[in-house]
Amino acid sequence: MSKRLALLAALTVLATPAFAADLMVAVQGVNGNNGQVKLMLFEREEGFRKEDQARQVLALPAAVGVVTGTFRDLPPGRFAVIAYHDENGDGKLNLRFGMFPKEGYGLSNNYTPSGPPKFKEAAFEVMESGARSIIRLAY
DSSP: OHHHHHHHHHHHHHHSOOOOEEEEEEEEEEOOSSSEEEEEEESSSTTTTOGGGOSEEEEEEOOSEEEEEEEEEEOSEEEEEEEEEETTOSSSOOEETTTEESSOEEEGGGOOOSSSOOHHHHOEEEBTTBEEEEEEOBO
8 A cells, every 4th residue: 555655646746747936027117106017927929918818917016116026836938028017007008009008018138129029039038946037117
C-alpha cells in the first residue's frame, strides 16, 4: 500500500505544472487617486489589447505616484503588459475619436506606439525566477 501512495504522490507532483514565476509591475506617474489602475497581462499577439483576452487582469486602487501589482504563478515565457488609469471607474480605457486614449496608459518596455500597440514591441521574457517591469503612464 505504501508503494502505491508513493507512486501516486510522485505522479501528482509530475502532473502539476511548474508555474512559479511572479511578475511585479510598478506603474509610475499615476496623476490622481480616483478610480483604479488596471494591469492586463498578455502572452500572445492574438487578442492583444482586449481585456477579455488577457491571461490575467489586476485592478488596483489608484494612488498618486506609483501603484504596484504582481501577477503570480506564471510559466516562463514572453509576456506584455498594458496599464491604464481608469480614472472614472467605468472599467475601460476611454478613447477620443475611438482611438486616442483620454486616460493615462502605458505599455511594458515603455514602448510608445505610433498606431495600435503591437505585442512584439511590448513583449519581454519572464524567467522561472520571475521578472519586474516598470511602466510609465502617459496622459
